[in-house]
Amino acid sequence: MGILENKARARLFYKYLSKIYDRINPFIWNEEMRDEALEWLALEQDDRVLDVGCGTGFGTEGLLQHTDDVHGLDQSIHQMQKAWKKFGKHDRVRFYRGDAERLPFADNTFDHLWSSGSIEYWPNPVDALEEFRRVTKPGGRVLVVGPDYPNSVVMQKLADAIMLFYDEEEGDRMFSEAGYTEFDHYIQQASPGSPKAITTIATVPGDTADVDTTAENEVIVDDATDEPVVDESTA
Ligand SMILES: C[S@@+](CC[C@H](N)C(=O)[O-])C[C@H]1O[C@@H](n2cnc3c(N)ncnc32)[C@H](O)[C@@H]1O
Numbered sequence: 621m622g623i624l625e626n627k628a629r630a631r632l633f634y635k636y637l638s639k640i641y642d643r644i645n646p647f648i649w650n651e652e653m654r655d656e657a658l659e660w661l662a663l664e665q666d667d668r669v670l671d672v673g674c675g676t677g678f679g680t681e682g683l684l685q686h687t688d689d690v691h692g693l694d695q696s697i698h699q700m701q702k703a704w705k706k707f708g709k710h711d712r713v714r715f716y717r718g719d720a721e722r723l724p725f726a727d728n729t730f731d732h733l734w735s736s737g738s739i740e741y742w743p744n745p746v747d748a749l750e751e752f753r754r755v756t757k758p759g760g761r762v763l764v765v766g767p768d769y770p771n772s773v774v775m776q777k778l779a780d781a782i783m784l785f786y787d788e789e790e791g792d793r794m795f796s797e798a799g800y801t802e803f804d805h806y807i808q809q810a811s812p813g814s815p816k817a818i819t820t821i822a823t824v825p826g827d828t829a830d831v832d833t834t835a836e837n838e839v840i841v842d843d844a845t846d847e848p849v850v851d852e853s854t855a
Contacts, residue, residue: 621743622783627695627719630741634675634696641676641699648815649737649765653808654682657736660806660821661763663687667731670755672720672748673738677703680713683734691730693718694738720748728757728831736765737817740783749798758826762800766791768807768816791820801825 624630634641663669663686671680674692676699683690684707693716694700700715707713718724720735720742733756735748742748752762769787770779779785786794788805795803803822809815 622740622779622781624741624783625743627741627743631696635698638676638696638698638702642678642702645676645678646810648810649678649817650810651682653810653817654679654736656808657763657765657806657819658682658686660819661686661732661734661761663732668729670723670725670730670733672723672733672735672752673741674703674715675699675737677706677713679734679736680707684712688712690714691716693720693723695719721751722747723751723755725755727754729755730760731757732760733762735763737767739764739766740785742784745784746794746797749794749800753799753824756824757828757831758824759828760824762822762824763819764822765808765817765819768818770815786818788818791818795820795822799825 624633663683665687666689667687668689669683669687669691671683671690671692674680674694675696677692680690680692680703690712691714692700692703695718697717700717703713703715709715716724720738721744733752735752739745739748749762749764756762767779767785769785769790770776791805800822802825803820806819808817808819
């Protein structure tokens with residue numbers, strides 16, 4: 621497991637990287653790639669979407685171009701502080717500090733889920749993918765962007781030492797193990813020679829008729845702590 625596939629280390633890493641993140645990010649993950657991925661997610665105006673590992677809000681900004689009901693979650697307060705500067709703390713987006721592998725939301729809370737550039741830091745990605753399936757309604761789409769596994773042996777060794785890089789075969793294993801049966805992977809790249817991203821779009825299995833449409837599945841937030849209040853009977 622790579623050195624950054626550890627929640628405490630990733631938090632410390634982003635305490636410092638948050639200062640320059642928006643300046644270096646476009647070399648690896650740019651607007652063109654994000655907008656292409658957003659087309660695949662095919663959102664409608666009133667869809668409720670969760671952005672997991674929202675960071676400074678680069679994906680969030682793209683999601684807001686498609687729907688007004690956007691929720692962002694990240695484990696790094698330093699990254700989210702940058703996002704608050706862009707969107708306000710309690711304005712267009714609801715923000716939560718939390719862990720991708722243990723989401724503080726009831727089942728079927730969101731229509732779709734987006735997570736760009738965060739999976740590489742999770743020690744147990746299958747747990748997080750299961751959580752995504754739980755909080756997203758059956759028939760909803762889960763889109764995950766991660767770093768594609770490099771081809772050269774030297775780069776593979778380096779990549780493995782740092783964090784999770786994976787190819788389509790490993791993507792198949794993780795998504796299947798997390799209970800998805802329908803998914804596709806796409807390879808994206810900012811420019812020739814730059815690191816490639818592997819973007820997976822999965823459909824949440826299950827019968828849409830099983831979702832309780834009478835319940836609002838509201839995300840209720842404690843104003844004092846900014847934490848969602850989860851109904852333990854359903855979460
Ligand atoms: C490369 S940034 C991606 C930010 C944004 N999604 C984007 O597209 O630019 C990765 C983010 O994942 C967050 N992260 C890492 N591990 C996490 C976890 N276990 N739960 C929630 N967020 C996590 C980091 O704090 C960081 O903000």
